[in-house]
Amino acid sequence: MGHKVTGIDLSAGMLKKAKHNADNMGLKIDFFHGDAENLPSEDSSLDLVTGKFPALDYSAAFLRC
Numbered sequence: 270m271g272h273k274v275t276g277i278d279l280s281a282g283m284l285k286k287a288k289h290n291a292d293n294m295g296l297k298i299d300f301f302h303g304d305a306e307n308l309p310s311e312d313s314s315l316d317l318v319t320g321k322f323p324a325l326d327y328s329a330a331f332l333r334c
Contacts, residue, residue: 276300277308 276291276298278284284300291298301309305320 274298275310277303277305279304 274296276284276287277300278287279302281302284302287298288300291300303309305318308315308318
């Protein structure tokens with residue numbers, strides 16, 4: 270069983286750190302610069318969406334997943 274993991278962030282610096290950490294742990298993760306309210310995926314194509322700052326309201330974006 271395999272999983273496809275995607276990381277998304279508005280901050281290019283955070284993406285660089287995340288990629289570095291994933292590479293050091295031998296993880297294959299696709300990273301994209303973007304906004305959680307405009308995810309680069311087709312509607313209903315994601316099984317799980319999570320965030321570090323859950324107090325922010327992404328409900329409109331999550332309903333499209």
